[in-house]
Amino acid sequence: MYPRVFKNQGIEPDTTFDDYTLDDGLTDMAEAESHETESQSNAGEEISESEEPPVHRFRLTASTGGVVSFFNFMSRETAFKIVIDYLFKEELNSNTFNYILSEKYSYVGIAISAGKVGSGNAWFVAISLGSAELVSEIQMLNLINQVRADPESIWEYTDSSPADVWGQNLSELIYSEYKYKPLFFDASLSAYAQAHSFYKLNEMYPEEALSETQTPLERAKYYKYEGEVVQEHELKKLYSSTEKNDRSVYKFFLSWIEKELKDVSSPCSTVPCSTVVFSMDFEDVGYNITFQSGGEIYDYDVSAFSFVVGKKETNTSNEENADRNTDQISKIYGVLFSGNDVDDLYAPGEELIQKTVMAYDDEMQEVETAVTDNAGHFSMKLKTNRQYRFVATIDDVLVEKEGVFITSDQFVKLVYSPPPIEDDLLTVDIQ
Secondary structure, X not given: OOOHHHHHOOOOOOOOOOOOEEOHHHHHHHHHHHHHHHHHOOOOOOOOOOOOOOOOOOOOEEEEEEEEEEOOOOOHHHHHHHHHHXXXXXXXXXXXXXXXXXXXXXXXXXXEEEEEEOXXXXXXXXXXXXXXXXXXXXXXXXXXXXXXXOHHHHHHOOOOOHHHHOOHHHHHHHHOOOOOOOOEEOHHHHHHHHXXXXXXXXXXXXXXXXXOOOOHHHHHHHOOOOOOEEEEEEEEEEEEOOOOOOOOHHHHHHHHHHHHHHHHHOOOOOOOOOOOOOOOOOOEEEEEEEEEEOOOOOOEEEEEEEEEEEEOOOOOOOOOOHHHOOOOEEEEEEEEEEOOOOOOOOOOOOEOOOOEEEEEOOOXXXXXXXXXXXXXXXXXXXXXXXXXXXXXXXXXEEEEEEEEEEOOOEEEEEEEOOOOOOOOOOOOOOO
C-alpha cells in the first residue's frame, strides 16, 4: 500500500527527484557544523537549523545531521546511513519533507568527522542544503507578485500618469475582474534566462546545443523545463561607464514596469502586451541580469535584463468550478515583511527572514507551517475552496491575515508594523 504521507505531499509512485549537486561552499558550512557539534561532545544532539542565515549565494539554506556513538568499530558509511535513515523516519512521522525529499533544495554539502562522546567513539555528521535561487531573484518575484495581486498599485512604481499610457488594453489589465495568479520561480527557466541574456549581449548562446533557429520552448527544455509554452522577454540598456550605475533589483523592476506600460499603450500585433507582470497565461518564471563592460573601445557599459515565462499545465481550480474541485491543491506564494511606510507595499530590504508562518483552517486547526527564506518568501500547498488564517509572531507581536478563501494559486502578504520608537526625552508642560 502506497504510504498516505506521500500522497498528502503530492508524491506519486512514479515521482522522481533530481539528485543533489555537491557545492563547495555548503561543504565548508557542513564542516563548520560538524566540528562545532564535535566540540559540544553531546551524544544524540541534533544539529539545528541556524537562526541567522549565513552569507552565501543561496536564498535559503538548512543544516541538519546527527551524532552516532559506538564502542566497537563502525565505518563512517554505516554511521552516515544511520543518520539518513533517522532523518527520513522523522520526515515520515512529521509528514513534512524538509531534507531528504525536499523540493526546496538542490545543492548539498556533507561533512563527517570522528571524535569522542564520553568514553565512546563517535561520528559527527553534518549536512548543509541550499536552494538554487538567488535572493535578488526572489526579491524581484516578490515585487512582481505584489503588483499582480493588486494591479492598481502599479502607479506606485512609475512616474507615468494614467493619462500618459491610458488605453483599452491597460484598462482591461488593471480593472478587469480577472484575478492574477502568482508566478512561481523556476530554476530551469532562470538558467535559460541567463543564456538568453548572454545571447542578447554576444549574439550567440553559451552552449553549442542552443541556436536561434530553435523555439524558446526547445531551448528551455535543454535546461530541463517540463512545460507546454515558453516566452522570452528582455530589456537591454546602455550605461555611461563614467557614471555610478544603480544595479539594484528595485531599479530594474521599475525599468520593467515602464517597459510593460509602454508595450500595453502601443499596438500589440507582434509583441504580447502583457509580458510578465500582467501575463495571465503563465505560471512559472525565471530571470537574469547580465552586465558587460564596453572595455577600452566603447565608453559605456551594457546590461541585458531577461525574463522567461512558462506554463506547465492548467490548474482547473477556480471560482467557476469550485464545487467540483474540493480535492484540488493550491500553491501559496507568501511574503512576510516589515512595513515602514503607509502603503504597506513590499520593497527589497524589508523582508523578515527565518520566521515561522502558520496556516489555520476555519476550525482553527493548524494545517501547514513554513519558514521564510532570505527574501522573506514562504510557500505552502493548501486544499482549495477553504478559508484560512495566516499567522506569524514577530518580536512578540502577532501578525495575521484572516478570512483568506483559497480558490486557486494565490499571493498572501503579511505585513509587520514595528511599534513606534518612544522618545526618552522628558517633556515639560509650560503654563
